[in-house]
Amino acid sequence: MNAIWAIASSTVGEAIRRKVLLVILLIALLLLSIIPALGVLSARSEMSAMISTIFFVIRFTSALIAIILTIYMIPNEIERRTIYTILCKPVQRWQFLLGKYFGAVLALALMMGIMTALSLVMFWFLKHPDASKMAEVAKQPILYLVEMSLLAAIAIFFSTFVAPLVNFFISTGLWLVGTVLNPLYDSFATNPQTAPIMKTMAKLITSILPNFANYDVKNPILHPGVVIQNEASYYLKTVGYGFMYIAILLILGIVVFDRREV
């Protein structure tokens, strides 16, 4: 555990020092600061538009950070040969991979935390919502963190055997597809004109690919009239689903990385 923790903490330090990630974070913070000016786009739903845009900025930039942070982790270590100094110590490869992954998740959590904190402060200053509304708005970024942890697991899995550029496109593509899996599946399932084979295909794809759409729970936050049944149960299930998929990807990553020549 100590080895994993040591690698994770050094990974967080590296992530903080990487300029590209800081630039992305800075852009996100700038975007968040101009959100109040976008209220004009929705006269009567100003608050909904504002919250929706906050969520978008957090989600999009977090995804970018998650992918860029993780796709270079292992290839860079190999390329710079720094991995030898780590693996020659009594550190197993699986510990190295897990340490890198948890470090990435911690760095992600830190950056998302900064974005969320800024958003909440800005939201409070502009709208003076009550505590319950603030808590409502804070829920979504928590699930986004699970979503981004899953995305980081995908990127780190592919980083064990593909080049960073290829990995970038694979991870981004999977995330984009994963964000529309639920609406896609619903469209096929509810359309009576869809051929049965297409419905089966949609079900199969939804079962196989990581489903990022599950983490989009902003509907009741944006529209307070929507009644949710058993919200806590849903949150637990989606978090459980995310951990399950992360475990699968990390196991596969460990197995692949163990066989790789470095």
Add this chain to the structure above:
Amino acid sequence: MKDSKKKTLLAIAAILFVFQGFFNVQIIHPQWTRDYSLGKQSLASGLGADQAFLELLGFREFLAGMLWVRGDTFFETGNYDAVLPIIRLVTILDPKNIDVYSTGMWHIGYNFTDEEQRSDRRYLPTALALGKEGCANNSETYELYYEEAWLWYHKIDDDYPQAVKWLSIANEHPDITPARKNLMRNALERDGKPEEALQLLYKLKDQAQQDYNQDKNYEARNDLETLINNIDTTVVRLVQRGNIAEKNGWYASGDYDTKNPFDVGFSAKVTVTEPKVIVVEGTWNVLPVGTRVRVILRDANLPHSVPGSMDWDAMATSVQLDPPKNETYMQDQLFVRNRRFNRRIDMSKDPTMYPFSGDKYLIEFYYNPRSAPPHIQDKFGWNGEGMTDSNFLRLDARPDNERVVYTTLEISRDQLLQQGAYAGKVTVLKTKNYHDTAIPTDSLDDVIMVPSLRNSGATSASTSSGAAPGGKAAANAVINSLGGGN
């Protein structure tokens, strides 16, 4: 790592992979669809690549806002056709945007007109369907139910049970404003149920009184006073029009305003003066201003047609932005002045709205006393019991033997377009009773002397027969018999 450990790990991963698929599709997904899905329409259909990208990233509300701002510029420039796809896209992207649904319904229902400002009613099913969809997506608020009811009540102005149905749902929502609940009274009256309207008014008045007692603000007082005034008006009308007498069995002995149904003497003549231009003239023996006779020119075999209207509800099944381009449906109002009407209807400037692609057409004339203004209804009654027409009174045109005036004239495409055998010929069609002689306006013997709203009730009834209660006594009888006044 040992191979056996790897195999164990891979086996665990395989089991987890199968389980996550089942867990995602069977357990999480149904709950997500029920609670967190934004709407039934989804995906980026109809969006540009950049818009689709934003939509896919869950940026739907922002994109909807941007599109709606774009739609606003089209509104300002009068480019109404361009607004339609924007309305559709915005409602797909943001099904919770009530403003877009309500503005969209109004725009589709009212803004597509010909050169003479007649609405293109082929769009009405689209507006109604959009409203239905909006209600389904926003069932937590009264707003779109109210808007849907308003379309039925004001725009369609005929199938009043529909207005009552949608208003009933709107009124059940706790967020409806008190003043808006009052429309239900008008809808019930137009649905021929004035006593139910009065009961509703009493109920609303009690609520308004409670609200006023709790907070004596201007709005609460205004609402209360409006309701009291409306109750007064309705009670007096119920008395004067004989409804309460009818209910209590003394109608025959009293001199009520609706007694001796008045023959409106409808007749009409249609002249095709130029291709696609008709002049409609005729008689209606009601002198007071306020009568509007509906005239429709439509394909003779138009699906879903009913006398004097269409079965709009049956047609409003899906949001179709393009109305049926090959169908012709023109509806206008004939305003009666000095007991005659005369209107030139020019359909030549709007070939898209009036394609005239069929061979046979019907010109329909329709008058429903339920749509009449109150001063006319004071004679005709809410259900036309004080109105008749020796030639064209119809009891079979509407459900429940509603008393309406209805007749049709047939005309061919060649006659309307003055082509073929009718090239250069002026076609004249008349109802059998039409007479060109002007009705003398110096004699008012056969003209309804429309009573003004009297606060003395059916005073003449009580004085002439001595049997029926009149004035305040009758009003009290109404209040007591309908359970009000508490």
